[in-house]
Amino acid sequence: MSFFQRLKQGLARTSSNLRSKIQDIFQPGALTDEFLDELEAVLIQSDVGVAATSGLIDSLREESRGKSFETEEDLYRMMAEKVTGIFASVDAPLQAAEDGPTVYVMVGVNGSGKTTTIAKLAQRWTDQGKKVILAAADTFRAAADDQLAVWAKRTGADLIRHRQGSDPGAVAFDAARAAIARKADLLLVDTAGRLHTKKNLMEELKKIMRVISREIPGSPHEVVLVIDGTTGQNGLIQARVFAQNVGVTGLCITKLDGSSKGGIAVAIASELGIPVKLVGVGEKAEDLRDFHPRSFAYSLFGIDAP
Ligand SMILES: Nc1nc2c(ncn2[C@@H]2O[C@H](COP(=O)(O)OP(=O)(O)OP(=O)(O)O)[C@@H](O)[C@H]2O)c(=O)[nH]1
Ligand SMILES: [Mg+2]
Structure with a gap:
């Protein structure tokens, strides 16, 4: 299956939900004010968000003036282009080190998909013959490092771990040293999603960042905030806390396959x-996709990008 078909399939729940709601209100011809009001409600119900929705509706109103729509498909294409424009304003590829190890730190609330995303990235890079090290800097949750150990074994990546309850900063330190000594191409740092308090967690994450940037200058190359795409507006609120406290450089939105509200992206x-850099549309390694604004926007409406 092609890259694009898989993405489209992963977003099938979202696109069929959007399409059936739009089909219910669509009438061939010009877009009426009444239709645009109903469309606005559909987009908000699909978690596109109030601000983005009102921007979309305004620009649709402008651009559709004097135009007639034979079928919904023409409308989907116009909407997909508008959504592409929203994403394109924050589009940036994953960064890599010029030489030495590339370091990505994954942050996000518990259950968002940090460890799974690390596993998928490890698989991608080891498949390319790259040397990958995983750092188990989630020392808080019981067996978090066991989960990572399973993935290390499966993907052929090295694992740096300490005992549960130990200092995650120390794990980060050892992992950074190991990445240099073993000439690793990629160091992926797993972090805790939950601590006793939010303040503790943010301080712990800041310490991990400090240690890593000291040991590997210019790193981390990405601080990826992993967001569960099924949590709707709540995910957005959590995301703000991380973005305000640790210098998040990119987003990974997971579980979009399990959601009919992929509009949250x-x-x-x-x-x-903040740019979306990765999306998860399933549990397999190949279901983690680099984010491309246009192909994602078209997939939201279940149509092929030009
Ligand atoms: N369907 C689907 N499931 C996913 C995706 N990404 C992650 N998951 C599942 O989500 C669950 C939680 O994922 P984890 O990777 O353990 O989450 P975490 O952020 O590491 O959680 P903590 O370690 O508790 O902080 C697992 O069952 C994953 O298989 C995705 O893109 N699609
Ligand atoms: Mg985890």
Whole structure:
């Protein structure tokens, strides 16, 4: 299956939900004010977010003036282009080190998909013959490092771990040293999603960042905030806390396959102003996709990008 078909399939729940709601209100011809009001409600119900939705509706109203729509498909294409524009304003590829190890730190609330995303990235890079090290800097949750150990074994990546309850900063330190000594191409740092308090967690994450940037100058190359795409507006609120406290450079939105509200990606990109870099549309390694604004936007409406 092609890259694009898989993405489209992963977003099938979202696109069929959007399409059936739009089909219910669509009438061939010009877009009426009444239709645009109903469309606005559909987009908000689909978690596109109030700000992004009102921007979309305004520009649709402008651009559709004097135009007649034979079928919904023409409308989907126009909408997909508008959504592409929202994403394109914060579009940036994953960064890599010029030489030495590339370091990505994954942050996000518990259950968002940090460890799974690390596993998928490890698989991608080891498949390319790269040397990958995983750092188990989630020392808080019981067996978090066992989960990572399973993935290390499966993907052929090295694992740096300490005992549960130990200092995550120390794990980060050892992992950074190991990445240099073993000439690793990629160091992926797993972090805790939950501590006793939010303040503790943010301080712990800041310490991990400090240690890593000291040991590997210019790193981390990405601080990826992993957001569960099924949590709707709540995910957005959590995301703000991380973005305000640790220098998040990119977003990974997971579990979009399990959601009919993949429109949340539009709200997140437009409200946080942080580029989406990865999307998870399933549990297999190949279901983690680099984010491409246009192909994602078209997939939201279940149509092929030009
Ligand atoms: N369907 C689907 N499931 C996913 C995706 N990404 C992650 N998951 C599942 O989500 C669950 C939680 O994922 P984890 O990777 O353990 O989450 P975490 O952020 O590491 O959680 P903590 O370690 O508790 O902080 C697992 O069952 C994953 O298989 C995805 O893109 N699609
Ligand atoms: Mg985890």
